[in-house]
Amino acid sequence: MEIAREIEGLKQLVKAAKSGGKTVAFVPTMGALHAGHLSLIDIAHKHAEFVVVSIYVNPKQFGPDEDFDTYPRVPEKDIELCKKQNVDIVFLPDNETMYGNGPQFITLKVNELSMHLDGKSRLGFFDGIVTVVNKLFNIVEPDVAVFGQKDFQQFRILSAMAEEFNHPVKMIMAPIARAGDGLALSSRNAYLTKDERILAPSLYRSLCYLKDCIENGILQPKTLLGHQKKELQEKGLKIDYLGIYDISSMAPVEKLTKNTDYLLAGAVYAGKTRLIDNLLVHIKS
Numbered sequence: 001m002e003i004a005r006e007i008e009g010l011k012q013l014v015k016a017a018k019s020g021g022k023t024v025a026f027v028p029t030m031g032a033l034h035a036g037h038l039s040l041i042d043i044a045h046k047h048a049e050f051v052v053v054s055i056y057v058n059p060k061q062f063g064p065d066e067d068f069d070t071y072p073r074v075p076e077k078d079i080e081l082c083k084k085q086n087v088d089i090v091f092l093p094d095n096e097t098m099y100g101n102g103p104q105f106i107t108l109k110v111n112e113l114s115m116h117l118d119g120k121s122r123l124g125f126f127d128g129i130v131t132v133v134n135k136l137f138n139i140v141e142p143d144v145a146v147f148g149q150k151d152f153q154q155f156r157i158l159s160a161m162a163e164e165f166n167h168p169v170k171m172i173m174a175p176i177a178r179a180g181d182g183l184a185l186s187s188r189n190a191y192l193t194k195d196e197r198i199l200a201p202s203l204y205r206s207l208c209y210l211k212d213c214i215e216n217g218i219l220q221p222k223t224l225l226g227h228q229k230k231e232l233q234e235k236g237l238k239i240d241y242l243g244i245y246d247i248s249s250m251a252p253v254e255k256l257t258k259n260t261d262y263l264l265a266g267a268v269y270a271g272k273t274r275l276i277d278n279l280l281v282h283i284k285s
């Protein structure tokens with residue numbers, strides 16, 4: 001496995017792989033790798049002969065009151081995990097490599113797709129993500145890129161970005177990897193205290209209950225959502241959002257239509273830690 005810290009070095013390695021006839025899959029991450037990230041790498045191997053993983057905590061996607069400084073950074077451990085997963089290149093750029101030292105004259109901005117869910121409460125979050133992934137796609141030039149369903153809105157927005165900016169990349173969405181009690185794996189779970197960790201899977205349990213009710217015929221679930229929010233609050237979680245969303249526009253939906261897929265998604269705070277999770281729901285005809 002090669003470790004590239006500079007863009008030119010990475011490009012040379014990818015170019016050599018491509019000229020040897022290999023297709024390239026790319027898994028962008030912020031590191032502190034867990035089994036969710038590793039499952040993305042497994043999927044990447046199924047789609048291409050050469051796998052590139054980037055590890056970069058992108059400052060542009062953190063708000064001023066967010067956890068950029070404290071975000072877990074364990075590059076040596078991540079490198080070992082990537083080796084075990086047979087990754088071909090780990091790309092580990094620093095901020096100067098990604099953004100240079102001078103001013104940035106161009107800003108990418110996500111419109112309607114970032115108005116709800118995480119985009120609503122994390123201003124500028126998706127602008128930062130499209131900026132870095134657009135750059136990473138230009139640097140790596142992958143044939144395939146793998147992202148997790150856990151960040152469904154991110155996948156939707158990045159798919160739009162790939163299409164609108166003509167990146168010739170196949171976008172693949174991987175299922176959510178969970179702990180035994182259902183909690184979606186996340187690098188931020190490391191922040192949870194023992195009590196918060198016990199409370200954390202309640203979000204997943206609420207989503208499962210709601211999915212069951214909806215798939216069994218409750219097509220106007222506003223009251224049901226209200227009850228679940230109240231229950232989660234009573235348990236001690238603070239709700240950011242809990243709702244049902246159109247999988248294309250990412251807008252909230254109140255009345256569900258048969259023969260349609262929806263995103264059932266929630267974000268809550270356990271103490272200071274923000275947890276997100278979602279399930280896809282299909283309403284049968």
Ligand code: AMP
Nearest residue numbers: 029030031036147148150151176177185
């Ligand atoms: P991050 O390092 O949090 O930026 O995540 C990097 C990639 O891993 C993103 O595409 C995430 O959606 C994905 N990911 C994070 N957690 C999970 C999980 N529990 N299951 C599947 N994919 C995940």
